[in-house]
Amino acid sequence: MKNAISRSSWLATTCAIAMLTACNANDATTAGQTGAAPAAQDTQAAEAAAVLPYMNPDLSPEERAKDLVSRMTLEEKASQMYDKAAAIPRLGIHEYNWWNEALHGVARAGHATVFPQAIGLAATWDEDLMLEVATTISDEGRAKHHYYAAEDVYAMYGGLTFWSPNINIFRDPRWGRGQETYGEDPFLTGRMAVNFVNGIQGDDDKYLKAVATVKHYAVHSGPEPSRHRDDYIATDADLWETYLPAFKMAMDEADVESVMCAYNAVWGAPACASERLMVDLLRGDLGFDGYVVSDCGAIGDFYYDEEKVAAGEAPYVAHDYVDTRAEAAAVAVKMGTDLNCGDGEGNKMDALPEAVAQGLIDEETIDQSVIRLYTALFRLGMYDNPSLVPYADTSIDIVASDENIALSEETARKSLVLLKNDGILPLADDTKVAVIGPNADNWWTLVANYYGRPTQPVTALEGIKAKVGEENVTYALGSTIAGDIYSDYKPVPANVLFHEDESGELVSGVQAAYYEDKFISGEPLLEQVEDNIDFYWERTPGTNGLNDEFGAIWQGVIVPEEDGVYRFQPSRWSKVEIDGREVGETDDVEMKAGERYPFTMTLNFDSGWPRDQLDKYAYLNWTNVSRDLEAEALAATEDADVILYFGGIDANLEGEEMGVELDGFLGGDRTHLKLPAPQEALVKKLHATGKPVVMVNFSGSAMALNWEDENLPAIVQAFYPGEKAGEAIADLLWGEYSPSGRLPVTFYKSVEDLPDFLDYSMENRTYKYFEGEPLYPFGHGLSYTAFSYSDVGVAGDYVPGEDLTVSVDVTNSGDMAGREVVQVYLTRTDRPNRSVPKVELVGFDVVDLQPGETASVEVTVPASQVGYHDENGNLTFPEAGSFTVSAGGGQPGFTGNVSSVEVAVAGE
Incomplete structure (x- = not known):
């Protein structure tokens, strides 16, 4: 049925082009009917398509795009440079909405498999798993697209151009959108990004499965309330050491098709209009040849000022970089921004004809942008016979299939991080538990932001009841989640x-x-x-x-x-x-x-x-809201052996440019890292009962769980673990598997230990530069078993400019099967200045080991990771002295299971 319907859409397009009255796409293949189109009709359509080069699938996508654009008027070109691209019936071009989301599952288009939020995906440290997750997401995206297109629906969130992944560096734990990223380390972020992009875009030699978009290029990570007007400064060392590497890896290793430029300004110019960022670096040094989409409203930010806000012509004051809509459109396109995502104020690119008339831009420059856009659409097979496109027959039945849901649960299990355990976990089978806390039965902790609608959501409370029986569980909300905000609607x-x-x-x-x-x-x-x-x-x-x-x-x-x-x-x-x-x-x-x-x-x-x-x-x-929540919680603990406290925050408190303003939270960001006051008070009263309290913390960002770490016997960090979270958490607590998640961010003790949020220098930020003592270090995570490392080594002296191969033996020395994340770090003894990382992740792998089993792990460290970037941004290799390579279950200095070797530099 889906093949027939897809052919119907293709026939309709080719008929519109050739205006062949004999060709009627509705004859035999209208939506709801089955069977292939008549052979003669199919042949006529194919011949009609061959009349015009842009409908000839034997030509390259770029050749087709150039031919199509040459047939458009200037106004038609401008209409294609908007996320809500208009139809051009005379050319057989249907409307298309470029905006779709796939951060941790196909989002905002109804049912989909909901995987752990991006920060939780990063906590798996598993490249193969990330590839499998992204492949599943693109399968569902393809299925949904064809399901909608079969009825000529080309609406927002129904297309094949996904504005994911977010590969900004989570440099500051206060940033509310940090949950969307892969953490604070550029190398881990880059490896996750490469696999996500490859999974989204597919592996066909001719056609893209879908388009991935890396965002937000490139010096962007909060604050949210001021993102439309801020101007950030990054040194060349920080640019190349921190802000650009993940983008470079996605381009070099995954040939990512699309980039989204950011709201904020960089070095005095809005990111989407920055000649250095967009022309010199993106198209020049990084060699990107795909298309660029603005963040939604970013082009309007070029000219929004107080006068326009007062006149009702703009929603807020922003950069005030140019004076008019035409100037904004012209400078954006000249700097390489090809597509405008709007902001409710309309299509900024519709001012391009005016800009051409004013001499602000030439039509040839506009042509290049539209060619890039249609090159992508032709690579997607958007206007080709479905029989030619390997992904066009993806059935809607795969969406939220049992297999996909099982993968979500597997991913959740591998994302959970055991932060502390004094031996209370795993729980005994006959343990009676009191489940307390505002996140115990909170649907929002499963989906986070940019989410699809789960078909089988399981909260922590539901998972525990299913695991041990309702007769062994008492439950109480206990408190609000923060301030006067309730989570139990x-x-x-x-x-x-x-x-x-x-x-x-x-x-x-x-x-x-x-x-x-x-x-x-x-x-x-x-x-x-x-x-x-x-x-x-x-x-x-x-x-x-x-x-x-x-x-x-x-x-x-x-x-x-x-x-x-x-x-x-x-x-x-x-x-x-x-x-x-x-x-x-x-x-x-x-x-x-x-x-x-x-x-x-x-x-x-x-x-x-x-x-x-x-x-x-x-x-x-x-x-x-009139209940005595504290009294209910204390009553629920009376017959329990162990109190399971489910706290933290959710994506209604942290996220993208939100209207939240209360203690600890401002506009989507956080102002401190502590547990919200109502929860902190409740946890202390639960602890005062004398019964052991195990805490499971949900958050997309680091929490300063200082008191909890000192006083509670066990803490699990769940991030936002997807729709099957409850089952994964219950299985972890009762020891069905050994936890293997590792932190992709540093957990600090206080924001007082950090620089100003607006300061984009990396000095004293992230584990690579932080001079203080963390609560839990980047890479941290405990297991129910034990691993030991031995015989770490490299082959001879290091030759500058070459990759480095590191080998190490890993043994499961405990009595339970487990998965270990092998982390390889480089520590430089010749650190020339504070812009050079003191310690740096340079490789990682995962191994599954039975008790007593040993695996020999070999990790290839890219030359770019061995070197560092000097103050001018140049990649520099050690020429004197030595450096240390460590392989283990965490950062050297923070874990005992590590083996290290000093590496000499060749030629000394």
Whole structure:
């Protein structure tokens, strides 16, 4: 069926080009029918395609792109340089939305397999696993794209151009988007990036499976609230030692197709308009030949100023780098930005015709950008017969398949990091546990940000109950997650929802009406009674479309079973009225048990910015905020042998440019690293019970768990571990496997130990330069077994400019099978200045070993990792003295299981 539908779209395109009336793509292959198109019709379409070079698959993608662009008007070219690219019917070009996300699974397009957040993927330190995860993500992306395209839906989040991965360096733990990265080390980040890009883009010699986009090029890692106006300075040493290596690796080793430039300015010019960053470095030194997309709104940032904000022509004050829209578009394209992701203020590239008329840019420069864009689309097979494209028959049935879900669980298991264990873990089979904490049953800890909709989500609480039986588990929320923010919202249950019949009697369920018009006008298309309001729709109710706007009204009566003060949380696009007044998320509603509270919820499923009709949902959640959470928690511990505390934060507190402002959090970033105050107070009271408290911490960033480290017997760092997190965590706690995750970031004791957030110098940042004492070092992670290292060695003296091969024997000296992450570090005894790393990860591998088993591991260290970059950014190799290579289960100086060797430099 999918082949037939795909051929239908291709036939429609070729027919539009040749305007062959005999060619009717709808005859036999319309959506919902099966069977191949008639052979004669197929032949005619192919002949029609051959008429014009850009539809000839035998030509190179660039040749085809050049021919197509030569046939466009200037205005048509400008319309293609926007994320919502317009159709050009006379050329057979359908609309296309360039914006899609795949950070840890296909995002914002409904159901998908949800893997651990990127920082958790990095915690596996497993390149092969990363390749497998990314391959699975691109499989699902392909399947979804063809499913939508079969019905001529080319909407946001339905395309094949993914704006992932985020390979910025997590240089400061305060950055809210650090969760999206692979951590603080450029080499680990680069290795993860290479495998992710290869998995996304596929291995076919002719066609791309999908496009990967490395972002945000290149000196970018917060703060979030000021990212549209900040100007950062990076030294040449820091540029080449820290900010560029992962981008270079993705280009050199994975031929990444796309780059996203950042919001902030660098060295005085916005990143997307920086001649040094975009022309000299990206197109020059790095040799990138793909296309560049701006971050969303970054081109508008060039000219947003106070006057434009006052006039309603801009949403905020930004760089004020140029004066007009035309100047912004022209300088962006001249510096190599090919595609504008908008910001709700429209397409900035539509000013290019005006810019050409003003002499700000020539049309040939614009042509080059559009050629780059269509080269990518032709490489994707976007306008080719599906029979030629090896990925075009990917079935929608693979999305969230059992195999993919199992891979998500495997990845979660390998991402969990055991930070501390005084021997309490693993738990005995008959242990009775009290599960306490705001993240024990928090859906958001599974999905983090940039997420798809999981089909089999398992929270920690659910996983533990399934593991040991509900009779062995007591549960309490215990506290808010931070400030006055609750994490236990659940759909208002069916047992308290009613509607009144004509006689005024209560009848179970709420009355629902669905409208074709999002503004809820006219007669409803569909009316029915529903149990409660908790929906995810594959297709639009009423019209059955994949991408239709619609409106809905639910009316009923809430009859609570308990007195309380309740807060309500409606889904996006919705508003709720209770007892005749509109209720927001922070409004308290006092309710009495057994009394009737009429309510109405309206949903206006909108096409505003950003548009995401492919992810259609509605819910009405609530929580009772009048409970004594602390008393409930202490009561829950009474019969428990062990308290399992699930705390930390979630992606509603840290993330991208958010409206959060409370103790510890500002605009998506963090202002300190401590556990939020309500949780810290609760943990201390749980500890005071005298029962052992095991903590599982969820966060996308480092936490200063100083008191917890001193007083609790065991701590697990979970990051945001994906949809099967609960099962993976329960299995770890009860010893079904030995933990193998390792930290991809340093856990500091305090932000007081760090430089100013706005300072982009790497001095005293990350494990490579930090002069203080960390709480947990980069690379740290414990196991349930033990590993020993011996016979580390290199082959002779090191020859500057060459790779270095390091070998070491690793033995599982414990009594349990386990996976070990072998980490190879280089320490320089001839460190010439503070811009040179004092210690540096130069290689790693993973090995699975049975008790008593030994493996010989060989790691090739690239020459670029042996050398360092001097103050001018030049790669420099040691010429005198020696350096030390260490192989072990962590950084030298922080772990006992390490073996080291001094390496002499040849010629001395």
